[in-house]
Amino acid sequence: MMRIVLISSIAFSAGSLAWGYKMLGLEAVASAALIGGALWLLALWQRWHWFAAVALVGVVLLAGTGIVLGAPLSWMLAGAMFALAAWDLTEFRRRVAIAFRDDDVRGIERRHLVRLSLLMLGGLLLASIAMLVRVKLSFEWLLLVALVSALSLTQFIRWLRDS
């Protein structure tokens, strides 16, 4: 089950990016995204666990570039989210691989998949709301919002850690 979800996530991630770039007319980048996806699958087969992090960074950069170039946000967002799911599942599989055969691995896997699905759903919901609410901001305002956000995020993380 876990393997199917993981492979599907990698395939959907690469496919979404490729489709978005194809719609943009950049067929070469679309092909590169597909090759990257194939490489990720190969890494999964070869148990190159480090590759998942590299692939995640690559997908996010590709998605960001796509958005800047004018590719459809939904496909880029889908690519990044599936990459996040694949990265999470790769790490999870590595952690669970050392479990003994009598351990309730299936139960842990089920809980993890439910949690991940909820997170992805929440992320998608949040992104959808953000896409619907469009506010035009000047650059100065944007800079201020970014600074305030970064500061609040830092304070929030510190508060969470302390508590």
Added chain:
Amino acid sequence: MSRALLLNTLIGVVFVAGVASARGELFVLALPFLLYLLISLLEAPADLRLEVDRVLSAERVDANMPATVTVRVKNHGKAIAEVLVEDAVPPNLKVVTGARRHVVWLGAGERWEFSYAVAGPRGRYTFGGVSVTGGEGSGVFGMARQFKTAGQLFVLPQITRVRQVAIRPRRTRVYAGSIPARLGGSGTEFFGVRAYQAGDSPRVMNWRASARHPKQLYSNDFQQERVADVGIVLDGRERANLYAGHHSLFEHSVLAAAALCEALLQQGNRVGLLTYGGYLEWSLPGYGKQQRERMLHTLARAQVGASSVFSGLDHLSPRMFPVESQIVLVSPLMRGDVDALVPLRARGYQVFVLSPDPVAFEQRLLATSREAGLATRLARLERNLLIRRLQRAGILVLEWDVADPFELAVQPALRRLRYPRLVGRYV
């Protein structure tokens, strides 16, 4: 790079890119990552509030027999999605069933345990702590902690049953036993003839001697059988035990010492044990089952050691053993040992050396060649000379080629030990 840092960096880069390019969509791209990170942070346990303990099914087991280890974990904090519990098994112990590492989901207040069995060669094994790694479901903010737990396992040496060890110390103790005491009295073996005393049973009367002397009656006297003091010395010197690299005779010596301890205690004797290696380890003389346990524990701990102080047997002080008692040395013997053993004999100790044969042992480790053959012959000559010198001093030496099992090679000889008479002057 930690996973949290990777996510933070990605979010930061996308945010900066969003600000730089003034594209709100980039913020949208960062939102799922931000949510993932924040939820992971919220779920991460502040501390692993666990109670961990370990229980062993036995504190002592025989060699290669399994002992079950049970590790119990109780969660006093909130639920932890993934807990990796790993017990530290001492080196040389092998996990024979089960596993020492488990991944589990631990609810709040939940108690969980797992068991596995270990087995290993002779030794004392101290278990380390139990390491626990726990975190939220995504594993971004994992936390590791080591829990100190007690646990010690003695794997005792294999004990070969020996029926009797025919020792003959000069002095015995007052209690009845099976060692001939060189004293007349009640017993089974004929000791001498004495004048009849009132109350002697007609069965013990010597009618032949009485017939020769019409005015005097004579009775047979029997040798008393009593228990004796025995000191067993196990030679753990590295120089005497290690051959051709890491091949050791010591395990054979331990096997022999264990068999002798068992047999001599079974005979009712007061037995002590001294391990002579890198340092001296001494089990005070004693009787019975408790003493057996003490000695087996000492043997379980015994190791080959190198020390310049104990390189010879010079520190085998006579004060360690009761006067005129029996000393049993289990040693492959070295050239200089004669000088330490003969004085013991001169002080009245009865000395018996059970010697695993190092020449035969090493010969089997060497490739067949003319040089090896010649070296073996020379080593054999030297050893024979050494043994001859010990025998001339009245020390009994029993050689054991360890290729033959102890019960076949040594056990029959132990029943009828013939102590050599002191011959001439020791040179």
